[in-house]
Amino acid sequence: MDAAEKKVRAFVRVKPTADFAQDMIKFGPDNKSIDIYIKKDARKGVVNNRQTDWSFRLDGVLHNASQELAYETVAQKLMSDALVGYNGTIMCYGQTGAGKTYTMTGATAEYKHRGLIPRAIQQVFKAIARSVDSFITVRISYLEIYNETLFDLLSPTTSSATGDVPMAVVDCPRGVYVKGLSVHPVSHEEDALNLLFEGETNRVIAEHSLNKNSSRSHCIFTIYIESRCRVFSDVRCINSKINLIDLAGSERLSKTGSEGQVLKEATYINKSLSFLEQIVIALADPKRDHIPFRQSKLTHVLKDSLGGKCNTVLVANICGEALHVEETLSSLRFATRMKWITTEPVINVTCDPEETVRALEKEIILLKQELAMHNNLVNRSLVTYDPLTDVQIAEIKSQVHKYLQGAIDEIDIMNIRQVQEVFKQFKLIVRQQEHEVEARLRSKYALIDKNDFAAIAAAQKAGVVDVDRHLMGKKDGQEFGTRTTPVSPKPDGKKKKSRKSSEQSKKEGTRSYLSGREVAAPLPSKSQVTIPTRDLDVKERARSEDTANTDVQPSKPASAEGSQRPSSPPSKPVAFEQFKEECGSEISRIFKENKSILLARKKRSSTVARRINFIKQEMEDIKKALEAQRQERWQQGEYVDEKGHLIIDENEFLLIMKMKDLKEEYRSAYAELQDLKAEIQYCQHLVDRCRNKLVAEFEIWYSESFLIPAYAQKALKPGGNIRPGMIPINRVMCLGGWQRNAGGQGAESSYLETHLALTLAFPWRGQNRTR
Numbered sequence: 228m229d230a231a232e233k234k235v236r237a238f239v240r241v242k243p244t245a246d247f248a249q250d251m252i253k254f255g256p257d258n259k260s261i262d263i264y265i266k267k268d269a270r271k272g273v274v275n276n277r278q279t280d281w282s283f284r285l286d287g288v289l290h291n292a293s294q295e296l297a298y299e300t301v302a303q304k305l306m307s308d309a310l311v312g313y314n315g316t317i318m319c320y321g322q323t324g325a326g327k328t329y330t331m332t333g334a335t336a337e338y339k340h341r342g343l344i345p346r347a348i349q350q351v352f353k354a355i356a357r358s359v360d361s362f363i364t365v366r367i368s369y370l371e372i373y374n375e376t377l378f379d380l381l382s383p384t385t386s387s388a389t390g391d392v393p394m395a396v397v398d399c400p401r402g403v404y405v406k407g408l409s410v411h412p413v414s415h416e417e418d419a420l421n422l423l424f425e426g427e428t429n430r431v432i433a434e435h436s437l438n439k440n441s442s443r444s445h446c447i448f449t450i451y452i453e454s455r456c457r458v459f460s461d462v463r464c465i466n467s468k469i470n471l472i473d474l475a476g477s478e479r480l481s482k483t484g485s486e487g488q489v490l491k492e493a494t495y496i497n498k499s500l501s502f503l504e505q506i507v508i509a510l511a512d513p514k515r516d517h518i519p520f521r522q523s524k525l526t527h528v529l530k531d532s533l534g535g536k537c538n539t540v541l542v543a544n545i546c547g548e549a550l551h552v553e554e555t556l557s558s559l560r561f562a563t564r565m566k567w568i569t570t571e572p573v574i575n576v577t578c579d580p581e582e583t584v585r586a587l588e589k590e591i592i593l594l595k596q597e598l599a600m601h602n603n604l605v606n607r608s609l610v611t612y613d614p615l616t617d618v619q620i621a622e623i624k625s626q627v628h629k630y631l632q633g634a635i636d637e638i639d640i641m642n643i644r645q646v647q648e649v650f651k652q653f654k655l656i657v658r659q660q661e662h663e664v665e666a667r668l669r670s671k672y673a674l675i676d677k678n679d680f681a682a683i684a685a686a687q688k689a690g691v692v693d694v695d696r697h698l699m700g701k702k703d704g705q706e707f708g709t710r711t712t713p714v715s716p717k718p719d720g721k722k723k724k725s726r727k728s729s730e731q732s733k734k735e736g737t738r739s740y741l742s743g744r745e746v747a748a749p750l751p752s753k754s755q756v757t758i759p760t761r762d763l764d765v766k767e768r769a770r771s772e773d774t775a776n777t778d779v780q781p782s783k784p785a786s787a788e789g790s791q792r793p794s795s796p797p798s799k800p801v802a803f804e805q806f807k808e809e810c811g812s813e814i815s816r817i818f819k820e821n822k823s824i825l826l827a828r829k830k831r832s833s834t835v836a837r838r839i840n841f842i843k844q845e846m847e848d849i850k851k852a853l854e855a856q857r858q859e860r861w862q863q864g865e866y867v868d869e870k871g872h873l874i875i876d877e878n879e880f881l882l883i884m885k886m887k888d889l890k891e892e893y894r895s896a897y898a899e900l901q902d903l904k905a906e907i908q909y910c911q912h913l914v915d916r917c918r919n920k921l922v923a924e925f926e927i928w929y930s931e932s933f934l935i936p937a938y939a940q941k942a943l944k945p946g947g948n949i950r951p952g953m954i955p956i957n958r959v960m961c962l963g964g965w966q967r968n969a970g971g972q973g974a975e976s977s978y979l980e981t982h983l984a985l986t987l988a989f990p991w992r993g994q995n996r997t998r
Contacts, residue, residue: 233570237541237562238301238887240289240712242326247547254554256286261559265552267841274844283559285543285566294333297542298346305469305538310363311454312465313573316532317343320500320556320561321544328442330542331473333425344423344448344471351450352416367419368410369426372524373444380426380446382409395874396527403530409450423448431492443492445499446473448631455579464582466575467933470532474500474525479554499523504561506533511567538571540726541565548572554764615648627652796933806925814924818917832903835896842893849886853879 239261241252253262263281289297305315319327333342355363369380377394394407413419431443454465475496498714502522509515510533520530530535543562545555595612602610615623627649629635640646675682796802807815856879875883 232568233538233572235539235541235565235568235570236286237543237566238287238289238331239283239285239543239545239559239562240292240297240326242324242544242546243291246549248549248552251549251552252547254288254290258290259286260284261288263552263556263559281556281559283563285559285562294330294340294342294346294767297330298343298449301540301542302343302347305349305540308538308572309467309469310351310354310454311448312454312467312576313572314468314531314535314537314575316470316529316537316539317542318470318474318529318532318540319542319544320474321476322546322551323441325476325544325546325554327476327542327544327560328473330544331448331471332423345420347450347469348416348419348423348643349469350894351452352419364412364453365414366410366412366453368405368408368449370405370408370447370449370450371426371430371444372447372499372528372529373431374492375499377405377408377524378429378444379407379409380429381411381422396524398530398876400445402535403528405528419450428589431633442473442475443489443496445475445496447471447528448473453837455892464577464579466577470529472529472532474503477554477557499525503529504564507561507564507568511564517859517862521860525549533568538572539565539568539570612642612644615644619645620648623648624652625891627656631656675923759825796929799929802929803925806928807921810928811921811924814917814921817954818914818921821910823911825907825914828903828907828910832900832907835900835903839893839896839900842889842896846886846889846893849882849889853882853886856882 241247253264257263261283265279265281267277267279286766287300289300292300302317305317309315311655317331319331321327329340329342331342332344334340351365355365367381371378371380377396379394394405397404397406397732411422413422426446426448430446432441450469450471452467452469456463475492477497477500502519505522505524506518506520506526506529509518520526526533541562543558546556547555598612602608612703623638623645626635626638630638638649640649675686797805826827856876860879
């Protein structure tokens with residue numbers, strides 16, 4: 228049998244009865260068709276367009292057929308295919324009292340009245356007894372679906388609620404299975420029949436108006452067959468599963484008049500059979516994309532048996548009485564719809580992992596023997612393919628060291644394992660050398676990230692590096708303050724770098740070497756990386772005091788200092804660069820550090836914002852997937868457990884958990900973004916203050932250095948009557964004109980010039996300021 232498409236086979240079995248309506252039910256000559264005729268009701272009037280005749284074409288009609296003939300017609304071929312690896316399903320469908328249970332299990336009064344299940348078990352064990360080359364294992368399970376609840380008929384508790392594992396229908400890549408259903412291995416026909424009889428005693432049976440022993444539940448007897456080859460060490464395992472289904476009978480409540488518990492059972496039965504018919508109609512329609520298997524437990528369990536890769540056979544049991552002609556028509560319509568379903572049965576072959584390992588080990592041994600024989604033929608008998616011993620590894624290691632030292636020119640190699648070991652030894656040597664070089668560097672230098680301003684500030688405070696981040700001080704009695712290289716991974720012998728190269732190095736995240744240990748930390752906080760403006764004032768006052776102290780010492784004459792000034796002041800851009808390298812180096816350094824921190828915060832904020840947008844998009848996609856899952860579950864029918872809790876599948880559960888994680892990640896990222904915005908605002912404020920301070924200091928320095936006349940310098944020097952920076956620039960510029968006008972009348976004394984200059988600069992000196 229190949230995997231070509233084939234139709235579901237459908238048979239009709241007529242219940243023998245003395246009141247058979249021969250004038251209403253006619254059989255075809257080939258026993259494959261059945262015709263039904265109904266007389267028109269005269270009470271309906273002359274005009275009555277109601278249909279009165281029907282014709283159904285099936286695979287066979289079993290009328291007055293024995294149990295043996297029924298088995299040979301319906302199940303014998305299916306069981307033969309199951310023994311070679313094809314899945315099979317036999318299902319009995321019909322109204323209550325039509326003979327479904329009799330067809331499936333038979334009667335225990337006489338041996339010849341055995342049903343399909345006992346005869347199928349007998350055929351399986353007869354095939355096992357005849358099989359010489361195969362080792363066949365048989366297992367059995369018996370499931371009952373009563374009022375949409377799953378029960379294990381072979382379990383001691385016979386209840387899904389009291390067992391350790393709650394029973395549920397689960398989808399998996401290999402098909403549908405019932406979680407918590409017990410599967411029992413059997414080795415003899417008697418063991419399998421005992422399990423069948425045990426399950427029959429646990430079934431729910433009640434007295435009905437149509438049947439004294441009516442089955443009030445759907446029962447599925449499953450035979451699992453596993454076949455392995457005895458002779459050859461074949462790792463393949465052939466599996467098959469046969470479902471023998473005894474459906475509960477449908478009934479018209481208006482006819483039977485059921486009430487109480489029987490009415491409740493009939494309601495559940497009719498509902499599940501109605502869902503089953505909807506599944507059959509959907510499977511028969513090739514344009515249908517969605518099949519609602521999850522509408523009921525019965526249809527979900529039969530997902531693999533209907534329209535899958537399975538041989539499916541339906542037996543429609545009908546009654547021959549004229550009273551039940553409407554139920555007969557309904558059963559025949561269902562059988563006809565079943566014939567429209569196409570299946571693609573395939574052999575189920577799996578590979579045993581343990582057997583696969585053993586087969587591969589055996590193949591490796593054979594290949595080694597073949598290689599040894601080949602080496603003997605070409606005089607290479609010393610070559611071995613076993614793992615290298617410790618002695619051989621030590622010899623290879625010695626040869627590699629001699630090769631690197633130049634003692635030998637070649638390394639003896641005989642097989643691929645030696646080649647791999649040689650490369651391994653080279654790798655070990657390279658790693659050892661890397662560790663040695665790193666240890667020497669770490670003993671002499673420490674690694675500090677250039678973006679770690681807290682660590683750099685600590686090093687500067689300790690006197691290890693200067694303002695320009697160059698090493699300074701003494702170590703081990705050696706002076707290295709004048710010959711050190713810049714703190715960068717690639718020193719180029721220059722003490723200063725251009726502004727462009729320094730900014731590029733910061734962007735690339737290069738690192739600096741210092742004496743000590745390696746420091747690696749994230750971006751520092753505000754308290755670690757920022758210096759308030761008041762600290763700048765303190766440093767300014769300290770610098771002024773230092774200047775005043777140095778000015779107390781003997782200095783060169785004023786004429787000599789005046790001779791060093793340029794004839795014309797330089798441009799402000801040039802002077803600004805000079806100011807940043809000399810007097811304003813500290814302020815410039817603080818400004819650059821704060822600016823780099825601001826840029827890092829902005830970059831981090833942009834990264835977090837992009838992450839938040841990505842999370843929002845992913846959450847939207849998951850919402851759409853969850854909505855699709857809910858729509859699909861709503862169409863297929865929702866399942867609840869015994870406590871009324873909704874049961875969802877694994878994919879929907881994973882989506883819900885992922886949505887929960889994404890929400891948590893979104894909240895965390897949003898909080899981080901808010902913190903970053905606050906830090907960016909604070910850092911921007913600091914950068915603006917540092918910039919304003921730098922520009923103001925530069926203007927004062929530029930005015931005092933290049934714009935104030937030479938004869939006013941003495942009064943403006945530290946320790947004089949006026950502190951530097953107090954003279955307005957417009958007043959200072961007036962001093963030049965006064966000097967030119969007074970120059971023609973003779974040189975005045977130093978005191979007079981200073982007094983006049985101060986008078987012009989500050990006309991309110993000596994007057995009441997509060998006026």
